[in-house]
Amino acid sequence: MAVIAVFNQKGGVGKTTTCLNVAAALALLDKSPLAIDLDPQAHLSLACGAATNDSRETIAAFYREEKSLLTLVRNAGEGLHLIPGHLELSKIDALHGRSTKVAMRLKQGLNEGLAWDDQPILIDCCPALGVLSLNAIVAADGVLIPVSADFLSMQGVHRVDAALRVLEKKLGHTIRRRIVVTRFDARRKVARDSLAELRERYGDMVCETTVAETVGLTESPAHGKNIFEFAPNSQGATDYNALTLELLNKGFFQ
Template sequence: MRCLAIMNQKGGVGKTTTTINLSHALAEQGYKVVVIDLDPQSHLGLGMGFNATAKEGLDTIFFNAAALDDVVLPVEDRLGLNKLSLVVAGERLGEVEAGLKGGAERGWLVKNAISESEQCQKSDFVLMDCPPSAGLLGMNALFAADELLIPVSSDFLSLHGASRMVGIIDYIDESMKQKSKKWFVITRYHGRRKLSQEVKEKLMEYFKSEVLATPVRESVALAESPSYGQSIFDYQPKSNGAEDYRQLAEDLLYERVM
């Protein structure tokens, strides 16, 4: 099982869009995938068609010491493959950052929950959608993940965000005496825009062998699909967005970089 955190403390770079569509792409290719929402905004559940705040989710792990398997929801897909499941954030997840009693072990709750979950252990991928912050939830994701997927949208501030993110990861790695495997994915890419080209070139310069081969193009359908609670494969399976996320899934499977 590969456990990935989709992470960037910068907001709006495409973390949730990537989690939704990459998980569907992997499931369509036959892989069993569990997605977990670590963001109290609950956008992952909403984008996947669930009334996320009405359901129990990851919050119960923190507050009721519940098991992940008790809150895993099956996700229907257009092909009826039944390969995908979801853990929503739950309405109390926001309280986690606000201050939970306890010691250092609270940073390990998600990792432990995943290790003890039969559904997660039996799947090929666990993908965690992270909040745009580096608090306790982000820390849980960093400790739980074997690999980090960092979306970088094609604008100037995003590059700055990416290097900050790497600074945080390096700091944690150093103190934990570990080395996280990182992947960058370029999002909201405009092939003909100079700025997009520049962001791509800079990323390749700084993080050579870690930039996944397929930039995800800017696409109206990708922006529209969450409002229907659908992935791009259900909403517009022949669109550029669907093609890009299919390719990106293969990049991840075969470790294809630019």
């Protein structure tokens, strides 16, 4: 199954929430997913209840000490695997920023160290197109772009699309992508207008499923739980399950 980078240069749009809960939904479907926390803020690791102070146990050790990815995988709940992130990741840009080879590091590491052939891998990216996000996009078969339905996020998504077009030229192949509208409140005109604008501009790239703004999704990270553990009957759980099924059924994980 595919490697998916969850990316948007804008922060606070639901990247980490989407990465965690799509991975958790895949786990419930017995797909044995692996989530990789490639954000120095390590919010995904925190939200899984699996943050660690020891950078040697995190993906930072893969970049700094060439530790194999396989040795960094840990359990993060029923059927869910995680390679945690760490603040040390913030130094990778400064250390390797000038080398073009570094963009390939994660792809090589996944090919060498992990034989997750039939298992999906989701990479939670940081909100910047630096070395780390480039690693994720180069390693990925597809990019999932969470967007919140407001004016500034709309500007952000056009920037992501432009950046991916530039990368496509450099890589010499198209980058499959899906846009998912998160934090959606259908009562707000700006949300409805944003969704309509996205559908008009990006067509089938926009997921049919939207993820509603719900309190369970705001509160669950503080408990180190995904939405299916924290509030299995909530709208957030329903939406992330529907999103995951839509992505699976439309072949995004192939």
